[in-house]
Amino acid sequence: MKIKKGDQVKMLSGKDKNKEGKVLNVLPSTNKIVVEGLNLLKKHQRAKKQGEKGQVVEVPRAVAAAKTMLICSACNKPTRVGFRSNEAGRKVRICKKCNQEN
Ligand SMILES: [Zn+2]
Structure with missing residues (x-):
């Protein structure tokens, strides 16, 4: 992999094109990376305990490393x-x- 954890990368395509972010995780087996704040997916979290509210959290999803460029x-x-x-x-x-x- 050319990209390492902690690198700063720029997205080349997709809805986050031209946005930059820090690499949080590298998945060499699929050639994908997880970038902070990019390719966010809204996840609905159910209440775990009674009385607690369910909430929507945004988590970054892995993107193909080939769609990013190292800064x-x-x-x-x-x-x-x-x-x-x-x-x-x-x-x-x-x-x-x-x-x-x-
Ligand atoms: Zn340089």
Whole structure:
């Protein structure tokens, strides 16, 4: 996965197109991510106890990672990412715009 938890991403399509949010969760098996405040689904929660009111809560639903673009933390632009090995031989993610490790 190119996108990690905690990343800032921008939606490229759908009803939340061009909106940005923080990645809360990554689901590698389905190539999906959950982004804070995006692709919200209204969920009706029933009262669990007597006397308590049922309520509507909004929860973010997973979106396809391919429909989002990472926002580079170095240059602050939506960008594609690449990978390269650093001095220690570890694979690091880089921004294709500014070439900074990300
Ligand atoms: Zn960058």
